[in-house]
Amino acid sequence: MTNTAILRKKQIKQNIWISISYTFALITVITLCLLFYWILRGGAEVISWSFITQMPQQNMTAGGIWPAIVGTVYVSVLTITISVPLGIGAAIYLNEYAKQGRLVRMIRLAIRNLSGVPSIVYGLFGLGLFAATLGFGRSLLAAALTLSIMVLPWVITGAEEALKSVPRKFREGGLALGATKWQTIRQLVLPPAIPGMATGAILGLARAAGETAPIILTGAAYYLPIIPHDIKEQFMALPYHLYILVTQHSETATVRPIAFGTALVLIALVILLNSFAIMIRNHFRKKNELL
Protein backbone atom coordinates (compact mmCIF):
# COMPACT_ATOMS: atom_id res chain seq x y z
CA MET A 1 0.00 0.00 0.00
CA THR A 2 1.24 3.43 -0.79
CA ASN A 3 1.64 6.07 1.79
CA THR A 4 -1.35 8.07 0.61
CA ALA A 5 -3.57 4.99 0.72
CA ILE A 6 -2.62 4.40 4.35
CA LEU A 7 -3.26 8.00 5.14
CA ARG A 8 -6.63 7.89 3.43
CA LYS A 9 -7.59 4.76 5.34
CA LYS A 10 -6.59 6.44 8.60
CA GLN A 11 -8.63 9.46 7.65
CA ILE A 12 -11.74 7.40 6.91
CA LYS A 13 -11.39 5.48 10.16
CA GLN A 14 -11.04 8.72 12.06
CA ASN A 15 -14.09 10.19 10.36
CA ILE A 16 -16.20 7.17 11.25
CA TRP A 17 -15.27 7.21 14.92
CA ILE A 18 -15.62 10.94 15.25
CA SER A 19 -19.05 10.75 13.63
CA ILE A 20 -20.04 8.11 16.16
CA SER A 21 -18.95 10.32 19.07
CA TYR A 22 -20.76 13.23 17.48
CA THR A 23 -23.93 11.16 17.11
CA PHE A 24 -23.92 10.10 20.75
CA ALA A 25 -23.38 13.69 21.90
CA LEU A 26 -26.24 14.74 19.64
CA ILE A 27 -28.49 12.04 21.11
CA THR A 28 -27.69 13.43 24.56
CA VAL A 29 -28.85 16.89 23.54
CA ILE A 30 -31.93 15.59 21.72
CA THR A 31 -32.92 13.47 24.72
CA LEU A 32 -32.80 16.49 26.96
CA CYS A 33 -34.86 18.56 24.52
CA LEU A 34 -37.41 15.76 24.22
CA LEU A 35 -37.73 15.46 28.00
CA PHE A 36 -38.46 19.17 28.26
CA TYR A 37 -40.76 19.08 25.26
CA TRP A 38 -42.91 16.29 26.69
CA ILE A 39 -43.26 17.94 30.06
CA LEU A 40 -43.93 21.40 28.64
CA ARG A 41 -46.44 20.12 26.11
CA GLY A 42 -48.39 18.22 28.76
CA GLY A 43 -48.01 20.82 31.49
CA ALA A 44 -48.63 24.02 29.59
CA GLU A 45 -52.35 23.45 29.18
CA VAL A 46 -53.12 23.05 32.89
CA ILE A 47 -50.67 25.46 34.40
CA SER A 48 -52.27 28.64 35.64
CA TRP A 49 -52.25 30.85 38.68
CA SER A 50 -55.22 29.03 40.20
CA PHE A 51 -53.57 25.64 39.55
CA ILE A 52 -50.65 26.75 41.65
CA THR A 53 -52.59 28.46 44.44
CA GLN A 54 -55.67 26.25 44.88
CA MET A 55 -56.29 23.28 47.10
CA PRO A 56 -56.81 19.94 45.32
CA GLN A 57 -60.50 19.12 45.10
CA GLN A 58 -62.71 16.07 44.53
CA ASN A 59 -60.08 13.54 45.47
CA MET A 60 -57.45 15.39 43.42
CA THR A 61 -59.34 15.20 40.12
CA ALA A 62 -59.78 18.98 40.15
CA GLY A 63 -58.27 22.08 41.72
CA GLY A 64 -54.63 22.88 42.23
CA ILE A 65 -51.51 21.66 43.98
CA TRP A 66 -50.93 24.38 46.59
CA PRO A 67 -50.47 22.12 49.64
CA ALA A 68 -47.96 20.01 47.72
CA ILE A 69 -45.92 23.11 46.88
CA VAL A 70 -46.04 24.33 50.47
CA GLY A 71 -45.21 20.85 51.78
CA THR A 72 -42.18 20.62 49.51
CA VAL A 73 -40.98 24.07 50.54
CA TYR A 74 -41.48 23.25 54.24
CA VAL A 75 -39.69 19.92 54.13
CA SER A 76 -36.77 21.20 52.07
CA VAL A 77 -36.27 24.34 54.16
CA LEU A 78 -36.43 22.27 57.34
CA THR A 79 -33.94 19.81 55.82
CA ILE A 80 -31.48 22.57 55.05
CA THR A 81 -31.94 24.16 58.48
CA ILE A 82 -30.85 20.88 60.03
CA SER A 83 -28.13 19.82 57.60
CA VAL A 84 -26.34 23.13 56.93
CA PRO A 85 -25.02 23.73 60.46
CA LEU A 86 -23.90 20.09 60.68
CA GLY A 87 -22.34 20.19 57.22
CA ILE A 88 -20.52 23.48 57.74
CA GLY A 89 -19.24 22.26 61.10
CA ALA A 90 -17.87 19.10 59.52
CA ALA A 91 -16.31 21.09 56.67
CA ILE A 92 -14.65 23.51 59.12
CA TYR A 93 -13.19 20.58 60.99
CA LEU A 94 -11.91 18.91 57.83
CA ASN A 95 -10.50 22.05 56.25
CA GLU A 96 -9.33 24.11 59.25
CA TYR A 97 -8.61 21.89 62.21
CA ALA A 98 -7.93 18.34 61.08
CA LYS A 99 -4.42 17.09 60.47
CA GLN A 100 -4.04 14.60 57.64
CA GLY A 101 -4.17 11.17 59.13
CA ARG A 102 -6.21 8.12 59.73
CA LEU A 103 -9.20 9.96 61.24
CA VAL A 104 -9.55 12.30 58.27
CA ARG A 105 -9.26 9.40 55.85
CA MET A 106 -12.01 7.60 57.74
CA ILE A 107 -14.22 10.68 57.72
CA ARG A 108 -13.77 11.14 54.00
CA LEU A 109 -14.45 7.47 53.35
CA ALA A 110 -17.63 7.74 55.43
CA ILE A 111 -18.77 10.84 53.53
CA ARG A 112 -18.20 9.17 50.17
CA ASN A 113 -20.03 6.09 51.32
CA LEU A 114 -22.93 8.14 52.62
CA SER A 115 -23.28 9.80 49.23
CA GLY A 116 -23.52 6.36 47.63
CA VAL A 117 -26.21 4.95 49.93
CA PRO A 118 -29.46 4.54 47.96
CA SER A 119 -32.14 7.05 48.91
CA ILE A 120 -34.62 4.31 49.75
CA VAL A 121 -32.18 2.94 52.34
CA TYR A 122 -32.16 6.41 53.94
CA GLY A 123 -35.94 6.12 53.88
CA LEU A 124 -35.84 2.80 55.71
CA PHE A 125 -33.38 4.21 58.23
CA GLY A 126 -35.55 7.27 58.79
CA LEU A 127 -38.64 5.13 59.13
CA GLY A 128 -36.97 2.91 61.69
CA LEU A 129 -35.12 5.55 63.70
CA PHE A 130 -37.06 8.80 63.48
CA ALA A 131 -40.61 7.63 62.79
CA ALA A 132 -40.75 4.39 64.80
CA THR A 133 -38.02 4.34 67.46
CA LEU A 134 -37.88 8.02 68.38
CA GLY A 135 -41.66 8.30 68.08
CA PHE A 136 -41.92 11.21 65.65
CA GLY A 137 -44.34 9.16 63.56
CA ARG A 138 -44.65 9.71 59.84
CA SER A 139 -44.26 13.44 59.88
CA LEU A 140 -42.63 16.54 58.46
CA LEU A 141 -39.96 16.26 61.14
CA ALA A 142 -39.11 12.61 60.44
CA ALA A 143 -38.95 13.28 56.69
CA ALA A 144 -36.77 16.38 57.10
CA LEU A 145 -34.35 14.60 59.45
CA THR A 146 -34.05 11.73 56.98
CA LEU A 147 -33.49 14.07 54.03
CA SER A 148 -30.97 16.14 55.96
CA ILE A 149 -28.81 13.07 56.56
CA MET A 150 -29.15 12.25 52.88
CA VAL A 151 -28.00 15.68 51.64
CA LEU A 152 -25.28 15.99 54.30
CA PRO A 153 -22.45 14.70 52.03
CA TRP A 154 -23.29 17.33 49.41
CA VAL A 155 -23.52 20.12 51.96
CA ILE A 156 -20.15 19.12 53.48
CA THR A 157 -18.47 18.98 50.07
CA GLY A 158 -19.92 22.35 49.05
CA ALA A 159 -18.88 24.02 52.30
CA GLU A 160 -15.40 22.55 52.07
CA GLU A 161 -14.94 23.93 48.58
CA ALA A 162 -16.06 27.35 49.82
CA LEU A 163 -13.52 27.22 52.65
CA LYS A 164 -10.76 26.04 50.32
CA SER A 165 -11.30 29.06 48.09
CA VAL A 166 -10.52 31.46 50.94
CA PRO A 167 -6.86 32.48 50.49
CA ARG A 168 -4.34 31.16 53.00
CA LYS A 169 -3.11 34.66 53.70
CA PHE A 170 -6.35 35.44 55.54
CA ARG A 171 -5.62 32.71 58.07
CA GLU A 172 -1.93 33.52 58.31
CA GLY A 173 -2.68 37.20 58.78
CA GLY A 174 -5.10 36.52 61.60
CA LEU A 175 -2.82 34.13 63.41
CA ALA A 176 0.16 36.46 62.97
CA LEU A 177 -1.77 39.21 64.69
CA GLY A 178 -2.19 36.92 67.65
CA ALA A 179 -5.81 35.98 67.15
CA THR A 180 -6.84 32.55 68.35
CA LYS A 181 -7.73 29.93 65.78
CA TRP A 182 -11.45 30.33 66.40
CA GLN A 183 -11.23 34.13 66.21
CA THR A 184 -9.46 33.82 62.87
CA ILE A 185 -12.00 31.38 61.48
CA ARG A 186 -15.00 33.27 62.81
CA GLN A 187 -13.93 36.75 61.75
CA LEU A 188 -11.67 36.22 58.74
CA VAL A 189 -12.32 32.86 57.09
CA LEU A 190 -16.07 32.40 57.39
CA PRO A 191 -17.35 35.74 56.03
CA PRO A 192 -15.84 35.38 52.54
CA ALA A 193 -16.84 31.69 52.45
CA ILE A 194 -20.52 32.34 53.10
CA PRO A 195 -21.64 32.76 49.46
CA GLY A 196 -19.97 29.49 48.51
CA MET A 197 -21.63 27.75 51.42
CA ALA A 198 -24.96 29.23 50.36
CA THR A 199 -24.45 27.68 46.91
CA GLY A 200 -23.93 24.27 48.47
CA ALA A 201 -26.96 24.74 50.70
CA ILE A 202 -29.23 25.70 47.81
CA LEU A 203 -28.03 22.73 45.75
CA GLY A 204 -28.88 20.53 48.75
CA LEU A 205 -32.27 22.25 48.95
CA ALA A 206 -32.98 21.46 45.30
CA ARG A 207 -31.97 17.87 45.87
CA ALA A 208 -34.24 17.54 48.89
CA ALA A 209 -37.13 19.12 46.98
CA GLY A 210 -36.93 16.62 44.14
CA GLU A 211 -36.43 13.51 46.26
CA THR A 212 -39.31 11.07 46.63
CA ALA A 213 -38.24 7.68 47.89
CA PRO A 214 -37.30 8.65 51.48
CA ILE A 215 -40.43 10.70 52.08
CA ILE A 216 -42.72 7.90 50.88
CA LEU A 217 -41.60 5.98 53.95
CA THR A 218 -41.26 8.81 56.41
CA GLY A 219 -44.12 11.24 56.12
CA ALA A 220 -45.61 12.25 52.79
CA ALA A 221 -49.39 12.09 52.75
CA TYR A 222 -51.51 10.67 49.95
CA TYR A 223 -54.23 13.32 50.01
CA LEU A 224 -54.27 16.00 52.65
CA PRO A 225 -55.77 19.25 51.39
CA ILE A 226 -54.62 21.37 54.34
CA ILE A 227 -51.40 23.20 55.04
CA PRO A 228 -49.45 21.49 57.85
CA HIS A 229 -49.31 23.59 61.03
CA ASP A 230 -46.92 21.49 63.03
CA ILE A 231 -43.74 19.54 62.31
CA LYS A 232 -45.41 16.45 63.74
CA GLU A 233 -48.02 16.44 60.97
CA GLN A 234 -47.92 14.66 57.66
CA PHE A 235 -47.62 16.73 54.53
CA MET A 236 -48.16 16.64 50.78
CA ALA A 237 -45.12 17.04 48.54
CA LEU A 238 -44.76 17.70 44.82
CA PRO A 239 -42.73 14.60 43.88
CA TYR A 240 -44.90 12.28 45.92
CA HIS A 241 -48.03 13.95 44.58
CA LEU A 242 -46.81 13.29 41.05
CA TYR A 243 -46.06 9.68 41.92
CA ILE A 244 -49.50 8.94 43.35
CA LEU A 245 -51.35 10.82 40.60
CA VAL A 246 -49.67 8.63 38.00
CA THR A 247 -49.63 5.26 39.73
CA GLN A 248 -51.92 5.11 42.75
CA HIS A 249 -54.93 7.18 41.79
CA SER A 250 -58.13 5.34 40.79
CA GLU A 251 -58.68 7.54 37.75
CA THR A 252 -55.17 7.94 36.38
CA ALA A 253 -56.43 9.05 32.97
CA THR A 254 -58.56 11.88 34.42
CA VAL A 255 -55.73 13.26 36.54
CA ARG A 256 -53.07 12.94 33.83
CA PRO A 257 -53.13 16.68 32.98
CA ILE A 258 -52.74 17.54 36.68
CA ALA A 259 -49.81 15.13 36.82
CA PHE A 260 -48.15 16.93 33.91
CA GLY A 261 -48.75 20.27 35.63
CA THR A 262 -47.19 18.93 38.84
CA ALA A 263 -44.16 17.62 36.94
CA LEU A 264 -43.73 20.99 35.26
CA VAL A 265 -43.93 22.90 38.55
CA LEU A 266 -41.48 20.49 40.19
CA ILE A 267 -38.92 20.69 37.40
CA ALA A 268 -39.29 24.48 37.25
CA LEU A 269 -38.70 24.72 41.01
CA VAL A 270 -35.60 22.52 40.86
CA ILE A 271 -34.14 24.38 37.88
CA LEU A 272 -34.84 27.73 39.51
CA LEU A 273 -33.04 26.68 42.69
CA ASN A 274 -30.07 25.32 40.74
CA SER A 275 -29.73 28.41 38.56
CA PHE A 276 -29.87 30.58 41.65
CA ALA A 277 -27.09 28.52 43.22
CA ILE A 278 -24.99 28.73 40.05
CA MET A 279 -25.48 32.49 39.88
CA ILE A 280 -24.19 32.89 43.42
CA ARG A 281 -21.28 30.57 42.65
CA ASN A 282 -20.25 32.45 39.52
CA HIS A 283 -20.49 35.81 41.23
CA PHE A 284 -18.42 34.44 44.08
CA ARG A 285 -15.79 32.94 41.75
CA LYS A 286 -15.27 36.22 39.97
CA LYS A 287 -14.84 37.97 43.28
CA ASN A 288 -12.32 35.46 44.56
CA GLU A 289 -10.21 35.59 41.43
CA LEU A 290 -9.57 39.20 42.30
CA LEU A 291 -8.55 38.51 45.88
Added chain:
Amino acid sequence: MRPPGLKVVNDIGQLNNVSKKKLTQKSFVTNINDYLMEKVFLLLGTFAIFILALIVGFLFREGMDALREVGIGEFLIHQSWYPSSSDPRYGALPFIISSIMVTVGALTLAVPWGIFTAIFIAEIAPKRLKEILKPVVEVFAIFPSVVLGFIALVVLSPMVANVFNLSNGLTAITASIILSVMALPTIISIAEDSLNSVPSDFKEAAYALGATKWEVVKDISLPAAKSGIIAAVMLGFGRAVGETMTVLMAAGNAIDMPIREFLGVTIPDFLTSVRTLTANIAIEGSDVAWGSLHYSALFVVGIILFVITFVVNLIADILINRQRGAMRND
Protein backbone atom coordinates in the same frame (compact mmCIF):
# COMPACT_ATOMS: atom_id res chain seq x y z
CA MET B 1 -19.79 49.77 35.63
CA ARG B 2 -17.08 50.17 38.17
CA PRO B 3 -13.55 49.91 36.93
CA PRO B 4 -12.05 46.55 37.93
CA GLY B 5 -9.34 48.16 40.00
CA LEU B 6 -11.91 49.75 42.28
CA LYS B 7 -13.65 46.41 42.71
CA VAL B 8 -10.51 44.84 44.06
CA VAL B 9 -10.24 47.61 46.62
CA ASN B 10 -13.84 47.06 47.65
CA ASP B 11 -13.46 43.33 47.98
CA ILE B 12 -10.29 43.57 49.99
CA GLY B 13 -12.16 46.36 51.77
CA GLN B 14 -14.47 43.82 53.33
CA LEU B 15 -11.54 43.07 55.58
CA ASN B 16 -11.86 46.61 56.90
CA ASN B 17 -14.95 45.47 58.72
CA VAL B 18 -12.75 43.28 60.85
CA SER B 19 -11.58 45.24 63.82
CA LYS B 20 -8.12 44.41 64.98
CA LYS B 21 -9.15 44.89 68.56
CA LYS B 22 -11.95 42.34 68.31
CA LEU B 23 -9.80 39.95 66.33
CA THR B 24 -6.92 39.87 68.77
CA GLN B 25 -8.85 40.41 71.97
CA LYS B 26 -7.59 37.99 74.60
CA SER B 27 -9.36 36.93 77.70
CA PHE B 28 -10.18 33.81 79.64
CA VAL B 29 -13.44 33.62 77.67
CA THR B 30 -11.81 33.76 74.25
CA ASN B 31 -9.35 31.06 75.22
CA ILE B 32 -12.08 28.81 76.56
CA ASN B 33 -14.05 29.49 73.37
CA ASP B 34 -11.11 28.50 71.24
CA TYR B 35 -10.73 25.25 73.11
CA LEU B 36 -14.45 24.47 73.08
CA MET B 37 -14.90 25.25 69.39
CA GLU B 38 -12.12 22.86 68.48
CA LYS B 39 -13.89 20.08 70.35
CA VAL B 40 -17.26 21.03 68.83
CA PHE B 41 -15.83 20.86 65.32
CA LEU B 42 -14.09 17.58 66.05
CA LEU B 43 -17.50 16.24 67.06
CA LEU B 44 -19.18 17.59 63.93
CA GLY B 45 -16.35 16.32 61.76
CA THR B 46 -16.72 12.78 63.00
CA PHE B 47 -20.51 13.00 62.65
CA ALA B 48 -20.38 11.38 59.19
CA ILE B 49 -18.67 8.28 60.60
CA PHE B 50 -21.23 8.20 63.39
CA ILE B 51 -24.15 8.44 60.93
CA LEU B 52 -22.76 5.71 58.67
CA ALA B 53 -22.26 3.44 61.67
CA LEU B 54 -25.76 4.30 62.87
CA ILE B 55 -27.30 3.39 59.49
CA VAL B 56 -25.48 0.06 59.34
CA GLY B 57 -26.23 -0.72 62.98
CA PHE B 58 -29.85 0.24 62.60
CA LEU B 59 -30.45 -1.79 59.44
CA PHE B 60 -29.08 -4.84 61.25
CA ARG B 61 -30.95 -4.15 64.48
CA GLU B 62 -34.29 -3.85 62.70
CA GLY B 63 -33.50 -6.70 60.34
CA MET B 64 -32.34 -9.03 63.13
CA ASP B 65 -35.79 -10.59 63.73
CA ALA B 66 -36.15 -11.62 60.12
CA LEU B 67 -32.53 -12.75 59.85
CA ARG B 68 -33.00 -14.95 62.92
CA GLU B 69 -36.44 -16.33 62.06
CA VAL B 70 -36.18 -16.66 58.30
CA GLY B 71 -32.44 -16.85 57.81
CA ILE B 72 -30.36 -15.04 55.23
CA GLY B 73 -30.39 -18.18 53.07
CA GLU B 74 -34.09 -17.94 52.31
CA PHE B 75 -33.73 -14.27 51.38
CA LEU B 76 -30.95 -14.98 48.95
CA ILE B 77 -32.09 -18.18 47.23
CA HIS B 78 -35.84 -18.56 47.67
CA GLN B 79 -37.92 -17.53 44.68
CA SER B 80 -41.19 -16.40 46.20
CA TRP B 81 -42.05 -13.37 48.29
CA TYR B 82 -45.38 -13.78 50.10
CA PRO B 83 -44.99 -11.74 53.28
CA SER B 84 -48.67 -11.63 54.19
CA SER B 85 -49.77 -15.21 53.48
CA SER B 86 -50.46 -17.56 56.37
CA ASP B 87 -47.23 -19.38 55.50
CA PRO B 88 -45.13 -16.29 54.77
CA ARG B 89 -42.22 -16.61 52.36
CA TYR B 90 -39.37 -14.14 52.13
CA GLY B 91 -37.46 -15.04 49.00
CA ALA B 92 -35.83 -11.89 47.64
CA LEU B 93 -34.10 -13.62 44.73
CA PRO B 94 -36.56 -12.28 42.09
CA PHE B 95 -35.87 -8.74 43.35
CA ILE B 96 -32.11 -9.25 43.34
CA ILE B 97 -32.19 -10.65 39.81
CA SER B 98 -34.54 -7.87 38.65
CA SER B 99 -32.31 -5.18 40.16
CA ILE B 100 -29.23 -6.61 38.47
CA MET B 101 -31.07 -7.12 35.16
CA VAL B 102 -32.47 -3.62 35.01
CA THR B 103 -29.12 -2.12 36.01
CA VAL B 104 -27.07 -4.16 33.55
CA GLY B 105 -29.58 -3.28 30.83
CA ALA B 106 -29.29 0.39 31.71
CA LEU B 107 -25.49 0.28 31.64
CA THR B 108 -25.47 -1.52 28.30
CA LEU B 109 -27.12 1.59 26.92
CA ALA B 110 -25.51 4.22 29.12
CA VAL B 111 -21.87 3.10 28.92
CA PRO B 112 -21.31 3.55 25.17
CA TRP B 113 -23.61 6.56 25.18
CA GLY B 114 -21.85 8.19 28.12
CA ILE B 115 -18.28 7.35 27.11
CA PHE B 116 -18.66 8.52 23.52
CA THR B 117 -20.34 11.71 24.72
CA ALA B 118 -17.49 12.20 27.20
CA ILE B 119 -14.93 11.64 24.44
CA PHE B 120 -16.74 14.16 22.30
CA ILE B 121 -16.83 16.76 25.06
CA ALA B 122 -13.28 16.22 26.30
CA GLU B 123 -11.40 15.56 23.06
CA ILE B 124 -13.31 16.51 19.95
CA ALA B 125 -15.74 19.37 20.52
CA PRO B 126 -14.50 22.90 19.86
CA LYS B 127 -14.52 25.14 22.91
CA ARG B 128 -17.81 26.88 22.10
CA LEU B 129 -19.65 23.58 21.72
CA LYS B 130 -18.09 22.36 24.96
CA GLU B 131 -19.58 25.33 26.78
CA ILE B 132 -23.03 24.27 25.54
CA LEU B 133 -22.67 20.56 26.21
CA LYS B 134 -21.42 20.79 29.78
CA PRO B 135 -24.55 22.52 31.13
CA VAL B 136 -26.70 20.06 29.16
CA VAL B 137 -25.11 17.21 31.10
CA GLU B 138 -25.56 19.11 34.36
CA VAL B 139 -29.26 19.60 33.65
CA PHE B 140 -29.63 15.83 33.20
CA ALA B 141 -28.24 15.37 36.68
CA ILE B 142 -30.82 17.63 38.33
CA PHE B 143 -33.88 15.96 36.81
CA PRO B 144 -35.85 14.57 39.76
CA SER B 145 -36.09 10.81 39.34
CA VAL B 146 -39.87 10.91 39.79
CA VAL B 147 -40.19 13.13 36.72
CA LEU B 148 -38.14 10.69 34.64
CA GLY B 149 -40.28 7.85 35.97
CA PHE B 150 -43.36 9.78 34.93
CA ILE B 151 -41.99 10.25 31.41
CA ALA B 152 -41.16 6.55 31.27
CA LEU B 153 -44.70 5.71 32.24
CA VAL B 154 -46.63 8.05 29.95
CA VAL B 155 -44.31 8.32 26.93
CA LEU B 156 -41.84 5.47 26.91
CA SER B 157 -43.99 2.51 27.96
CA PRO B 158 -46.54 2.90 25.09
CA MET B 159 -43.57 3.05 22.69
CA VAL B 160 -42.06 -0.10 24.16
CA ALA B 161 -45.44 -1.86 24.05
CA ASN B 162 -45.73 -0.90 20.40
CA VAL B 163 -42.26 -1.91 19.32
CA PHE B 164 -42.27 -5.31 21.03
CA ASN B 165 -45.97 -5.92 20.55
CA LEU B 166 -46.77 -6.23 24.24
CA SER B 167 -50.05 -5.61 26.03
CA ASN B 168 -48.26 -3.75 28.81
CA GLY B 169 -45.22 -1.55 28.22
CA LEU B 170 -44.13 -1.48 31.87
CA THR B 171 -41.22 -3.90 31.62
CA ALA B 172 -37.60 -4.37 32.60
CA ILE B 173 -36.46 -2.84 29.33
CA THR B 174 -38.54 0.31 29.87
CA ALA B 175 -36.90 0.71 33.26
CA SER B 176 -33.47 0.07 31.75
CA ILE B 177 -33.92 2.79 29.14
CA ILE B 178 -35.00 5.44 31.62
CA LEU B 179 -32.34 4.34 34.13
CA SER B 180 -29.68 4.79 31.47
CA VAL B 181 -30.73 8.43 31.31
CA MET B 182 -30.29 8.65 35.09
CA ALA B 183 -26.86 7.03 35.09
CA LEU B 184 -25.71 9.09 32.12
CA PRO B 185 -24.57 12.30 33.88
CA THR B 186 -22.52 10.31 36.42
CA ILE B 187 -20.77 8.36 33.68
CA ILE B 188 -20.18 11.39 31.46
CA SER B 189 -18.79 13.67 34.12
CA ILE B 190 -16.40 11.16 35.68
CA ALA B 191 -15.24 9.79 32.32
CA GLU B 192 -14.71 13.35 31.12
CA ASP B 193 -12.73 14.22 34.26
CA SER B 194 -10.42 11.28 33.79
CA LEU B 195 -9.94 12.04 30.08
CA ASN B 196 -9.06 15.61 31.02
CA SER B 197 -6.60 14.40 33.66
CA VAL B 198 -4.49 12.68 30.99
CA PRO B 199 -1.36 14.86 30.73
CA SER B 200 -1.30 16.81 27.48
CA ASP B 201 2.36 15.93 26.78
CA PHE B 202 1.21 12.35 26.08
CA LYS B 203 -1.13 13.58 23.41
CA GLU B 204 1.28 16.13 22.00
CA ALA B 205 3.98 13.47 21.68
CA ALA B 206 1.56 11.26 19.74
CA TYR B 207 0.54 14.12 17.45
CA ALA B 208 4.21 14.88 16.84
CA LEU B 209 4.68 11.30 15.70
CA GLY B 210 1.93 11.82 13.13
CA ALA B 211 -1.05 10.21 14.86
CA THR B 212 -4.53 11.31 13.83
CA LYS B 213 -6.91 12.78 16.35
CA TRP B 214 -8.82 9.55 16.69
CA GLU B 215 -5.63 7.51 17.13
CA VAL B 216 -4.67 9.80 19.97
CA VAL B 217 -8.06 9.28 21.61
CA LYS B 218 -8.02 5.52 21.11
CA ASP B 219 -4.37 4.75 21.83
CA ILE B 220 -3.39 7.47 24.29
CA SER B 221 -6.32 9.09 26.10
CA LEU B 222 -8.60 6.08 26.56
CA PRO B 223 -5.92 3.67 27.87
CA ALA B 224 -4.52 6.33 30.19
CA ALA B 225 -7.97 7.15 31.51
CA LYS B 226 -8.98 3.51 31.77
CA SER B 227 -9.34 3.10 35.51
CA GLY B 228 -11.21 6.39 35.79
CA ILE B 229 -13.62 5.28 33.10
CA ILE B 230 -14.17 1.92 34.78
CA ALA B 231 -14.81 3.84 37.99
CA ALA B 232 -17.39 5.92 36.13
CA VAL B 233 -19.15 2.76 35.06
CA MET B 234 -19.08 1.39 38.60
CA LEU B 235 -20.50 4.61 40.03
CA GLY B 236 -23.16 4.52 37.33
CA PHE B 237 -23.95 0.99 38.43
CA GLY B 238 -24.19 2.08 42.05
CA ARG B 239 -26.47 4.94 41.15
CA ALA B 240 -28.70 2.78 38.94
CA VAL B 241 -29.03 -0.16 41.33
CA GLY B 242 -30.02 2.17 44.16
CA GLU B 243 -32.47 4.21 42.12
CA THR B 244 -36.04 3.84 43.29
CA MET B 245 -38.62 6.09 41.68
CA THR B 246 -37.86 5.53 38.01
CA VAL B 247 -37.90 1.74 38.30
CA LEU B 248 -40.88 1.83 40.62
CA MET B 249 -42.87 3.70 37.99
CA ALA B 250 -41.47 2.09 34.85
CA ALA B 251 -40.88 -1.58 35.61
CA GLY B 252 -44.41 -2.78 36.43
CA ASN B 253 -43.50 -4.39 39.79
CA ALA B 254 -44.64 -8.00 39.31
CA ILE B 255 -43.10 -10.23 41.97
CA ASP B 256 -42.37 -13.31 39.81
CA MET B 257 -38.97 -14.45 38.63
CA PRO B 258 -38.17 -12.50 35.45
CA ILE B 259 -36.98 -15.49 33.46
CA ARG B 260 -38.20 -17.61 30.59
CA GLU B 261 -37.17 -20.69 28.68
CA PHE B 262 -35.49 -20.11 25.38
CA LEU B 263 -34.39 -23.17 23.39
CA GLY B 264 -34.24 -25.13 26.62
CA VAL B 265 -32.06 -22.55 28.40
CA THR B 266 -33.28 -20.27 31.18
CA ILE B 267 -32.61 -16.66 30.25
CA PRO B 268 -33.58 -13.36 31.86
CA ASP B 269 -36.72 -11.93 30.29
CA PHE B 270 -36.43 -8.22 29.65
CA LEU B 271 -39.92 -7.97 28.21
CA THR B 272 -41.67 -8.80 31.43
CA SER B 273 -42.74 -6.77 34.42
CA VAL B 274 -40.16 -6.85 37.23
CA ARG B 275 -39.85 -5.58 40.79
CA THR B 276 -36.46 -4.43 42.03
CA LEU B 277 -35.11 -4.40 45.61
CA THR B 278 -35.65 -0.65 45.85
CA ALA B 279 -39.17 -0.77 44.44
CA ASN B 280 -40.14 -3.51 46.86
CA ILE B 281 -39.08 -1.43 49.86
CA ALA B 282 -40.96 1.61 48.53
CA ILE B 283 -44.15 -0.34 47.80
CA GLU B 284 -44.35 -2.29 51.04
CA GLY B 285 -42.59 0.11 53.38
CA SER B 286 -45.27 2.78 53.35
CA ASP B 287 -47.99 0.66 54.98
CA VAL B 288 -46.17 -2.14 56.76
CA ALA B 289 -46.98 -2.67 60.45
CA TRP B 290 -44.06 -1.42 62.54
CA GLY B 291 -42.25 -4.18 64.39
CA SER B 292 -43.81 -7.04 62.40
CA LEU B 293 -41.74 -9.77 60.77
CA HIS B 294 -42.57 -8.23 57.40
CA TYR B 295 -41.18 -4.86 58.57
CA SER B 296 -38.01 -6.58 59.68
CA ALA B 297 -37.78 -8.44 56.36
CA LEU B 298 -37.84 -5.12 54.49
CA PHE B 299 -34.76 -4.09 56.46
CA VAL B 300 -33.02 -7.26 55.32
CA VAL B 301 -33.84 -6.25 51.74
CA GLY B 302 -32.32 -2.88 52.65
CA ILE B 303 -29.18 -4.62 53.94
CA ILE B 304 -28.82 -6.55 50.68
CA LEU B 305 -29.15 -3.31 48.75
CA PHE B 306 -26.71 -1.49 51.03
CA VAL B 307 -24.10 -4.23 50.68
CA ILE B 308 -24.37 -4.22 46.87
CA THR B 309 -23.97 -0.43 46.56
CA PHE B 310 -21.28 -0.33 49.25
CA VAL B 311 -19.08 -2.85 47.46
CA VAL B 312 -19.61 -1.26 44.04
CA ASN B 313 -18.86 2.25 45.32
CA LEU B 314 -15.80 1.04 47.21
CA ILE B 315 -14.36 -0.49 44.03
CA ALA B 316 -15.09 2.73 42.11
CA ASP B 317 -13.39 4.70 44.85
CA ILE B 318 -10.26 2.60 44.72
CA LEU B 319 -10.14 2.94 40.93
CA ILE B 320 -10.53 6.73 41.03
CA ASN B 321 -7.71 6.99 43.55
CA ARG B 322 -5.54 4.73 41.41
CA GLN B 323 -6.20 6.96 38.39
CA ARG B 324 -5.26 10.07 40.37
CA GLY B 325 -2.15 8.40 41.73
CA ALA B 326 -1.03 7.19 38.31
CA MET B 327 -1.44 10.62 36.73
CA ARG B 328 0.47 12.22 39.55
CA ASN B 329 3.42 9.86 39.22
CA ASP B 330 3.67 10.62 35.55
